[in-house]
Amino acid sequence: MKISYKKKELLNLYKQMVLIRRTEESFVEPILNGRIKCPVHLYSGEEAVAVGFSAYLKKEDVFFGNHRSHGHYIVKGGNLEAMVAEIYCKEDGCAGGRGGSMHIIDKSVGMLGAAPIVAGTISLTLGAALGFKYEKKKNVAVAFFGDGGTGEGVLFESINFAALRKLPIIFSCENNYYSTHLPIRETRPNYPVYKIGRAFGIKSFQVDGNDILKTTAVCEKAISTCRKGEGPVFIEFKTYRLRGHVGPSDNIQGTQTDIRPIQEIEKWKKKDPIKRLERYMLKNRICEQKELLNISKKVESQVFAAHQKAQISNFPKGEEVEYYVFR
Amino acid sequence: MSLDKPRELEYSLAINEALHQMMNENRSILLMGQGVKSPWYVGNTCNGLVEKFGEKRVIDTPVSENAMTGMAIGASIAGYPSIVVHPRMDFMLYAFDPIINQAANWFYMSGGKVSVPVVFWGIINRGGEQAAQHSQALHGLFAHIPGLKVVMPSTPYDAKGLMISAVLDPNPVVFIDERLLYSNKGVVPTELYSVPIGKAAVRKKGKDITIISVSYSAFLVEKVTPKLIENGIDAEVIDLRSIKPLDTNTILKSVKKTGRVIIIDVGWKSFGISAEISARIAESGINLKSPIKRLALPDTPAPASRTLEAAYYLNEKKIYESICKIFKKGSS
Numbered sequence: 175m176k177i178s179y180k181k182k183e184l185l186n187l188y189k190q191m192v193l194i195r196r197t198e199e200s201f202v203e204p205i206l207n208g209r210i211k212c213p214v215h216l217y218s219g220e221e222a223v224a225v226g227f228s229a230y231l232k233k234e235d236v237f238f239g240n241h242r243s244h245g246h247y248i249v250k251g252g253n254l255e256a257m258v259a260e261i262y263c264k265e266d267g268c269a270g271g272r273g274g275s276m277h278i279i280d281k282s283v284g285m286l287g288a289a290p291i292v293a294g295t296i297s298l299t300l301g302a303a304l305g306f307k308y309e310k311k312k313n314v315a316v317a318f319f320g321d322g323g324t325g326e327g328v329l330f331e332s333i334n335f336a337a338l339r340k341l342p343i344i345f346s347c348e349n350n351y352y353s354t355h356l357p358i359r360e361t362r363p364n365y366p367v368y369k370i371g372r373a374f375g376i377k378s379f380q381v382d383g384n385d386i387l388k389t390t391a392v393c394e395k396a397i398s399t400c401r402k403g404e405g406p407v408f409i410e411f412k413t414y415r416l417r418g419h420v421g422p423s424d425n426i427q428g429t430q431t432d433i434r435p436i437q438e439i440e441k442w443k444k445k446d447p448i449k450r451l452e453r454y455m456l457k458n459r460i461c462e463q464k465e466l467l468n469i470s471k472k473v474e475s476q477v478f479a480a481h482q483k484a485q486i487s488n489f490p491k492g493e494e495v496e497y498y499v500f501r
Numbered sequence: 502m503s504l505d506k507p508r509e510l511e512y513s514l515a516i517n518e519a520l521h522q523m524m525n526e527n528r529s530i531l532l533m534g535q536g537v538k539s540p541w542y543v544g545n546t547c548n549g550l551v552e553k554f555g556e557k558r559v560i561d562t563p564v565s566e567n568a569m570t571g572m573a574i575g576a577s578i579a580g581y582p583s584i585v586v587h588p589r590m591d592f593m594l595y596a597f598d599p600i601i602n603q604a605a606n607w608f609y610m611s612g613g614k615v616s617v618p619v620v621f622w623g624i625i626n627r628g629g630e631q632a633a634q635h636s637q638a639l640h641g642l643f644a645h646i647p648g649l650k651v652v653m654p655s656t657p658y659d660a661k662g663l664m665i666s667a668v669l670d671p672n673p674v675v676f677i678d679e680r681l682l683y684s685n686k687g688v689v690p691t692e693l694y695s696v697p698i699g700k701a702a703v704r705k706k707g708k709d710i711t712i713i714s715v716s717y718s719a720f721l722v723e724k725v726t727p728k729l730i731e732n733g734i735d736a737e738v739i740d741l742r743s744i745k746p747l748d749t750n751t752i753l754k755s756v757k758k759t760g761r762v763i764i765i766d767v768g769w770k771s772f773g774i775s776a777e778i779s780a781r782i783a784e785s786g787i788n789l790k791s792p793i794k795r796l797a798l799p800d801t802p803a804p805a806s807r808t809l810e811a812a813y814y815l816n817e818k819k820i821y822e823s824i825c826k827i828f829k830k831g832s833s
Contacts, residue, residue, distance in 0.1 A: 236579065270612030279611040286578050287615070291602045297568040298603060301575020301583070308531065308557045308581065315579075328598075331568030338563070498613035499647050501671040 179387070181460050183229065184451070187386050189469050190228055191221040191448050194245040196470070196477045197254065201261065202422045209485070212263055212274035217245040219384075219416035222447035223348050224249040226389025226411075227316060230397045235314045236302045238295035239288035241276045242348075242415075246318055251283045258480040264487035271490040272498060293319050293326035296345070300332045303343035303406070314400045316344045322353030324367055333408065337374040342400035344393075345371065345408040348383065354419045355431040371408025383411030384447040387454070414442035508691055513683035515657040516546040519664035520584070522693050524554050530668065531576055533560040533569060534586030534622070542588035543624070544683045570596035570621065574604045574673075577619040584668060590623030590677065591634045604673040605648030616671045620664075625679045625767070627717070628810060633802035638716075641766075641773035643675045644745040650674045650698055651744040655719035657687035659742055662696030670698060679717045679767070701748035703755070707737035710761035710827065713752060713778060715741040718765040718796075718815060725821045732830055744774055752778060753785050760790035763824055765815065770797035796823050 179187075198218045204210040217224070224245035231249070239246040247257055253268060260267025261275045268280050276290040286302060289295050299317035306313045323329055324347065336343050349367050351358045371378030377399055381392045389411060396407040416439070418424035424432035455461050510518065524530050536542020538551055538561040551559045562569040566587065573585035587593045593600065600621055608616040621643075627636045644651045650672055654660040660678060667674035704719070705726055714722040719740040729736050737755050741748065756762045762782060764775040775795040782793060796815060804813055825832035 238575070267612070269610060269614065272612045273610040277610040279607075279615055281578075281611075281615050286575070287607065287611070289603060289610075291598055294571070294598055294603060295575075297571020297599060298575030298578065300568060301572040301577065301581070302579035304531070304560075304572055305576050305579045305581040315575075328567045328571065331563075331565035332571075335563060335565060335568060335572070498609045498611075500650070501608055501613070501616040 184455055184460060185465070185469065187225055187228065187390065188448070188451050188455070188466065189473065190225045190249060191386065191451065192470055193473045193476070194221045194224065194248050195448055196473045197248065197258070198244060198417070200477045200481060204262070204481070205421050210262055212261065213420045214261060214275045215242040215420050216415070216417040216422070217242055219442065219446065220348055220350060220413045221245055222386040222389045223346070223383045223411045223413055225386060226393040227397070229390050230394050232313065233284060234311070235316070236284040236286045237316050237318065238286050238299040238302070239278065239318045240292070240295065240320065240323070241288070241290035242320070243278050243288035243318065244275070246288070247278045247280065247285045250285045252278070252280055252285055254476065255480045255483050256280070259484040259487050262484045262487070263489065264484055265490045266484070266487040293323035293329050296323070296332045297328050299343055300336055300341065303336065303341035304339070306342050307339065312401045314342050314344060314397050316346050318346050318348060320353070321347065321349040321351065321358050321367060322361070323347065324370060325353070325361055329370070333371060333374045333376065333406070336406040337376045340403060340405060342403070342405040344396045344400060345406065347408070347410045348413055349410050350413050350415045352415070352419065352434065355424070355433065366410065368408060368410035376406050376408055378408040380410045380412065383413030384445045384450065386447055386451050414445070416443065416446070507688045509686045510657050510689040511683065512657040512660050512678070512685045512687070513544040513546045514548070515661035515689045516664050516678065517548050518689070519661040520547065520550060521553065523665060523668045524550070524558065526693065527582070529581050531558050531560070531573070531581050531583045532586070533562055533573055533583060534588070535562055535564055536588045537561045537586060543586060544680065566592050566595035567598065571599035571603065574599050574617055574619050577617050578607070578615060582618040582668065584620040584622055586622040586624070588624050589626050589635050590639055591637050593621065593623050593639065600649070600673070601646050605646045608672065609648060617673050618671045619673050620667045620676050621673065622676045622678070625677060625716070627679070627681060627767070627803070627814065630805045630807060630810065631803070632805040636803035638768040640675070640677050640744050641768045644774060648673065649745065651677065652698055652742060653677045653716040653744060654742060655682065655716050655740050657685060657689045659696050659702070661689050662694055663698065663742065665693060666695040666698050669695065674698065677716070681717055682720060685720065696742065699743045699746035699748060701751040702740045702742055703751065704738040704740050705736065707735040707759065709735045709759055710737070710763060710824065711752070711755040711759045712736050712738045712824070713741065713762065713764045714738065715744065715767060715774070717767050721815060721817055721820055722765060725817050725824070728821055729824060732825060732832070734824060734828055734830070736824070747777070747781070749781050753782065753787065756782055757787050760788070761827060762789070763794040763796060763827065765820060766795070766797040767815070768798060769800055770795060771800050773797060791827055794823060794827055796820060
């Protein structure tokens with residue numbers, strides 16, 4: 175990938191990935207000690223996918239996510255404190271404690287929604303893209319789903335219609351090779367995921383989802399394709415989650431369902447997208463170790479402050495349980 | 502048009518007029534679904550819409566109910582209030598995820614921040630030997646779900662007014678109409694007006710019994726009431742119009758007055774709206790002069806053969822006889 179980035183741009187990508195990682199890792203302790211009870215699906219290891227979109231995204235572009243969407247929200251410019259509070263299911267959360275970790279919804283920044291029904295938000299993304307097309311807006315709608323989502327029929331219905339109407343939608347498949355506990359070889363024939371898009375005649379790419387330079391490049395291509403009215407685009411990001419399907423580890427939280435081989439996990443740890451960018455920048459003398467440490471420190475204190483605020487926030491009141499059924 | 506003769510319109514054209522006027526009023530509104538270009542699917546409810554508003558706003562979709570319904574929801578969230586039509590509501594079952602998991606929960610899940618102004622329009626196609634997958638009335642299923650409103654107009658006036666209300670409502674509304682009512686004519690004002698969601702209509706005042714009807718059963722009851730009067734039964738007739746929110750006040754007020762009640766639903770009996778209404782009456786503690794009576798479809802899939810259909814569906818005779826029986830009167 176022969177795109178050159180300025181130092182400032184690279185450090186910004188780095189900062190966002192570190193912010194996501196630090197935020198995700200900060201949930202481990204409160205989950206294990208029971209302060210956070212709602213199911214939390216950590217994005218650790220997959221940061222380069224969401225952050226790959228950041229450089230070319232506009233505020234008016236929209237995201238729809240899934241159960242593992244904290245990273246998407248952060249990239250979309252979401253409010254970290256509101257998200258952390260929501261994961262504690264507190265009143266100050268972005269959904270007032272009604273949604274929890276799996277429903278990160280904040281229309282003000284274009285995070286139009288996230289939901290854990292696998293592939294359930296893909297068709298919703300289609301609707302946002304339809305609106306853009308109708309109004310001749312140059313905006314893009316991105317649907318995030320995993321390899322598990324490729325088992326759902328609604329994905330195929332949605333690609334078909336998007337292709338038919340040339341909608342500005344990016345089908346963004348984060349292939350982490352596991353559909354909860356089940357390896358991809360047990361859920362799909364041995365055939366590349368990105369070729370799903372080709373069956374409908376749309377531009378389809380496969381990319382190393384742990385290489386931020388490559389994800390950024392493919393996202394640039396996909397976004398500009400959609401802005402030119404030549405969408406939709408399908409992207410398969412090959413990536414890996416460093417934590418359990420839900421929570422820090424599926425093997426210490428009541429079940430023994432993480433059957434991923436140690437060697438496989440170790441192999442992917444070496445491909446950690448944050449470490450890779452660090453190595454790249456240091457090797458090419460783009461920045462110094464000290465600058466990276468400073469970024470991490472700043473991020474750490476930002477995350478720490480969000481937790482402190484969330485922990486002293488109140489839980490929603492029981493007598494308000496019937497609020498918000500209808501507007 | 503002369504002032505002394507109000508304009509009459511068919512039920513289906515009343516819906517058509519509502520769609521024309523709403524889409525004209527607000528250019529963000531989109532209409533989508535299978536067959537919007539084909540009267541074979543949607544009768545004449547969508548006449549002239551594609552021609553007037555174009556294929557970017559009036560979208561005849563592939564047979565992909567799940568994605569197309571989700572698309573309507575996503576568009577509504579993004580600022581384009583959408584109407585998605587299912588010309589046979591049986592096919593809405595493909596779209597239970599977007600309707601129930603997504604749209605109905607969205608406002609709650611977002612802590613009251615993002616509502617979904619979408620209309621799920623489903624058409625009941627009872628009868629015509631269409632059998633079990635082209636004839637179902639599924640309003641009871643939808644009414645069970647928190648976050649969904651459910652309306653079922655029986656007259657052309659209400660068809661237009663409730664479609665307008667459904668489109669204007671910031672929440673997901675399931676609008677259920679009935680193909681058998683499409684050619685019925687009635688007075689329909691030419692201007693934009695709305696019929697409030699959650700408000701039943703008292704079609705006739707009476708003192709002996711409360712008849713609670715909805716959709717097609719309201720149409721049948723209207724034909725039965727003159728015969729009841731001839732037989733000395735002065736019934737109060739309620740047309741629910743909205744299943745959810747249910748107008749409990751109007752129901753209880755009437756039942757308190759008459760002391761007798763028959764609930765006539767167009768759906769199945771068990772766990773349906775006749776059960777819910779019975780429960781609300783029972784919970785109210787009103788003293789009844791005779792037990793609550795329910796008339797609804799048997800707990801059986803819709804058959805094909807006309808002889809079986811005749812046994813399965815309600816008709817004027819069955820309604821008339823059931824009511825006479827409550828008063829221990831002959832019905833010959």
